[in-house]
């Protein structure tokens with residue numbers, strides 16, 4: 466018995482085993498006699514060409530956990546972890562407990578639970594593993610004040626749902642099941658509101674009160690696909706923990722705040738336009754001949770028209786970090802792009818050099834992950850890399 | 853103790869039962885249920901196997917029905933994968949590969965009622 470944690474024994478578990486005919490996924494049966502009221506199941510299908518959360522609406526609640534591989538975790542072991550997680554993800558996405566769950570009632574359907582898994586740079590140093598094209602670390606920028614506590618990681622699991630309890634429960638299961646292979650390095654919890662008063666999707670706001678996400682390529686368009694997916698179905702994710710200095714920001718006038726980005730706070734419209742999705746007019750000048758969208762305005766510097774067409778797909782999460790009575794506020798900046806080196810790094814360098822927002826923002830954490838394609842029934846996450 | 857937990861789905865029109873399981877890693881495998889005996893929860897062999905109703909599921913979970921692996925021929929570590937074959941009352945069988953997880957529930961709940969525990 467020595468050397469073993471007490472009260473811990475081993476058990477095997479199977480995911481979904483079909484008795485009789487084929488396995489069917491979550492079934493919504495609508496009989497002919499169903500009345501008008503139809504429950505809208507908001508479970509997100511875990512299967513697909515790509516991991517589904519990326520193109521889905523931002524979840525209300527999310528948690529990111531970066532893990533470090535244990536020294537014994539080689540390619541084969543990583544494959545075992547991915548098969549195990551794939552099984553867990555299928556169950557949790559449908560609101561079913563992962564087999565062996567000791568708190569099974571905490572798994573509930575209808576909360577749009579998603580799990581996204583990524584591989585950090587270290588994974589691609591394991592024997593036989595080939596790094597996806599355009600994947601690299603992000604160099605330290607001049608404005609960065611990175612803390613090890615929020616940086617790096619060999620694996621990422623990003624869990625999102627419209628209910629915080631479900632997020633916490635899924636993370637607990639996934640992290641517990643990963644214990645033989647990897648241990649947590651950092652965790653970040655965030656929240657986002659992408660739903661308007663009428664229940665319709667809207668572009669959410671960060672804690673600067675800015676409408677954040679307008680310039681994104683829209684999921685479902687060719688532009689989105691070419692921005693996000695590489696030819697083999699992978700993508701890359703940059704996670705930057707950016708502290709926002711709300712006290713200093715609040716001392717600005719509203720028009721100073723709007724000038725820093727070149728967009729209006731009311732609806733996110735360019736300061737040269739009226740509606741959120743109006744195109745920026747980067748040439749427009751005011752009566753005094755000054756550019757309306759300033760040289761150093763965030764939306765100008767990051768706009769694809771002045772970056773050789775480079776685009777990224779951003780998905781922010783707001784965060785607060787409390788220490789007793791003190792609160793730090795910020796943005797967990799998430800950026801997806803097919804080619805991190807070609808698309809993201811030049812944009813970041815440009816913003817680091819000149820962005821007006823730099824005065825009120827400080828990046829304190831940074832990590833990169835290669836995100837494998839999705840899986841289908843009978844296949845598993847990362848299979849093309851690890852099989 | 854070592855037990856297997858899983859969700860079984862029966863998309864068919866007739867009830868079906870999980871009647872037995874085998875694995876190269878275990879000398880004996882039994883289908884167990886939990887029962888109250890002398891005021892204590894114990895596990896015992898489940899007569900007739902685990903029923904999976906037509907068009908429904910059976911969930912094998914901690915503190916409920918489970919597949920017991922006894923007489924292990926090798927030590928299992930969390931992170932290993934073991935093959936299991938399930939046999940059903942309709943004569944069908946299914947091969948699975950199941951991952952081994954660390955168990956976080958109190959092991960005392962799984963002391964067999966008849967024989968002393970054979971912890972690996």
Ligand code: HEM
Nearest residue numbers: 675676677678679680681707726764767768769812813826
């Ligand atoms: C420091 C914290 C940041 C804040 C508060 C912030 C906020 C904003 C806001 C309010 C917009 C305008 C609305 C929109 O298009 O979404 C915007 C646009 C954008 N931001 Fe940021 N951002 C931050 C950091 C970054 C970083 C680090 C990058 C990339 C390296 C970036 C890249 C972009 C891009 C590409 C656009 C869209 C430009 C367009 O095509 O219209 N942002 N950001």
Ligand SMILES: [Cu+2]
Nearest residue numbers: 855884895920
């Ligand atoms: Cu048992």
